[in-house]
Amino acid sequence: MNYLDFGGVFSRMDLLISGAILTMQISLVAMLFALVVATLVAVMQLSSFRVVRFIAVAYIEAIRNTPFIVQLFVIYFGLPAIGLSLEPLPSAVLAMTFYGGAYTSEIIRAGIQSIDRGQVEAGRSLGMSPLDIFRYIIIKPALAAVFPSMVSQFILLLLSSSVVSAISVPELTGIGNDIQGMTLRNMEVYLVIAAMYVGLVALLKGGLTLLERKVFPFKFLRG
Amino acid sequence: MMFQDFTMAHVYYMLNGLLWTIGLALIALTGGSIAGSVLALMAVSRNKLARRIAKLYIFVVQGTPLLVTLFIAYFGANYVGVDVPPLVAISIAFSFYAAAFLGEIWRGSINSVPMGQSEGSHALGLSRVDSMRFIIIPQAVKIATPPTVGFFVMLIKNTSLASVVSITELTRTSQIVSNATFKPLQVYLLAALFYFLVCFPLTIVSRRLEKRLHKS
Numbered sequence: 001m002n003y004l005d006f007g008g009v010f011s012r013m014d015l016l017i018s019g020a021i022l023t024m025q026i027s028l029v030a031m032l033f034a035l036v037v038a039t040l041v042a043v044m045q046l047s048s049f050r051v052v053r054f055i056a057v058a059y060i061e062a063i064r065n066t067p068f069i070v071q072l073f074v075i076y077f078g079l080p081a082i083g084l085s086l087e088p089l090p091s092a093v094l095a096m097t098f099y100g101g102a103y104t105s106e107i108i109r110a111g112i113q114s115i116d117r118g119q120v121e122a123g124r125s126l127g128m129s130p131l132d133i134f135r136y137i138i139i140k141p142a143l144a145a146v147f148p149s150m151v152s153q154f155i156l157l158l159l160s161s162s163v164v165s166a167i168s169v170p171e172l173t174g175i176g177n178d179i180q181g182m183t184l185r186n187m188e189v190y191l192v193i194a195a196m197y198v199g200l201v202a203l204l205k206g207g208l209t210l211l212e213r214k215v216f217p218f219k220f221l222r223g
Numbered sequence: 224m225m226f227q228d229f230t231m232a233h234v235y236y237m238l239n240g241l242l243w244t245i246g247l248a249l250i251a252l253t254g255g256s257i258a259g260s261v262l263a264l265m266a267v268s269r270n271k272l273a274r275r276i277a278k279l280y281i282f283v284v285q286g287t288p289l290l291v292t293l294f295i296a297y298f299g300a301n302y303v304g305v306d307v308p309p310l311v312a313i314s315i316a317f318s319f320y321a322a323a324f325l326g327e328i329w330r331g332s333i334n335s336v337p338m339g340q341s342e343g344s345h346a347l348g349l350s351r352v353d354s355m356r357f358i359i360i361p362q363a364v365k366i367a368t369p370p371t372v373g374f375f376v377m378l379i380k381n382t383s384l385a386s387v388v389s390i391t392e393l394t395r396t397s398q399i400v401s402n403a404t405f406k407p408l409q410v411y412l413l414a415a416l417f418y419f420l421v422c423f424p425l426t427i428v429s430r431r432l433e434k435r436l437h438k439s
Contacts, residue, residue: 004302065376065422066415067383069394074415077401078408155286162288166387173290186298190291198286 255321
């Protein structure tokens with residue numbers, strides 16, 4: 001029986017915090033990119049062109065039925081074979097974007113489908129341009145409706161960022177692996193970073209809930 | 224340094240890894256089902272403490288990356304003072320992980336059985352346990368099946384993380400083959416294809432069950 005000794009871990013707290021910041025950064029950037037990809041793919045899925053729909057569905061199913069770590073390896077280890085070499089950090093963000101985009105697009109599609117056709121027709125009869133109709137009548141209320149599901153999805157994306165430590169990105173788990181190597185206090189390190197992830201999740205959840213109030217104030221009107 | 228050619232022998236080695244992938248997912252599903260049903264019952268029980276514990280457990284496990292949970296299990300065996308083989312430690316970690324998700328799915332399913340059902344069984348004089356057993360759970364199982372199959376797909380994909388702690392499932396065997404042949408693109412795309420061939424049919428099944436449920 002060994003005893004837990006957190007001394008070596010706590011004295012390297014600055015490293016862990018820098019790792020947590022990188023985790024948050026790559027997750028937020030990937031979320032933003034994933035949102036763009038997801039919106040595009042959701043619209044493609046509702047297109048009247050068969051080929052466009054097929055491409056969207058093929059992308060979603062390919063991502064959703066394979067593990068994230070394999071997608072990451074294809075991008076980081078595989079793409080150099082066809083002359084596309086990326087550093088670990090961009091590889092990680094790219095993989096997380098594709099991964100998050102596939103799941104988020106299903107959520108956004110559900111949101112778009114929940115918009116009443118009559119609203120679009122009303123917008124058209126008011127003389128709104130197609131772009132304005134898409135922006136104000138379709139996508140904004142759609143995102144507002146599915147925001148809670150998107151929050152859950154983004155939390156999963158934040159957690160999956162730990163996997164990119166496998167291609168030596170120095171985010172929280174990667175830093176944890178380093179400290180584990182330095183101190184051999186493996187159990188302590190991983191207990192501490194587990195707690196830090198729970199904290200990051202709470203932070204993200206709180207932040208996104210605030211954002212929801214800011215961006216979709218109409219959801220919180222009473223009366 | 225010479226690399227090996229990428230041959231059928233390597234493909235068979237990867238398929239052997241696929242068996243471990245499926246085996247690990249099945250172990251996690253079994254272990255997770257047992258603990259998950261206890262968690263779900265705790266989460267809907269009248270006991271406030273039981274509800275709190277279940278909720279906290281689910282929050283902590285779902286808020287920790289699976290990879291970190293795996294590390295804790297992998298290294299943690301030392302601290303308990305028993306010599307546990309890595310495969311056993313990892314199986315236990317996956318079971319704990321699955322329990323949190325299944326507990327949450329099943330709690331939701333139990334709660335989505337209409338209130339009138341439990342009121343009705345209460346009016347008929349059934350005890351709380353009997354009403355759970357004969358009225359609520361049978362209906363909840365129907366609601367729970369599609370998301371449970373969906374979670375099983377997620378479990379199969381997530382066993383890939385066991386590769387990081389050297390369990391020779393599909394992703395790990397692919398890594399080994401990739402290092403030996405230096406054909407990373409082909410090897411990892413083939414691995415992705417294997418995962419897809421296992422997961423996609425299950426995804427379809429889950430979706431069909433879901434549709435059938437909405438029709439009835």
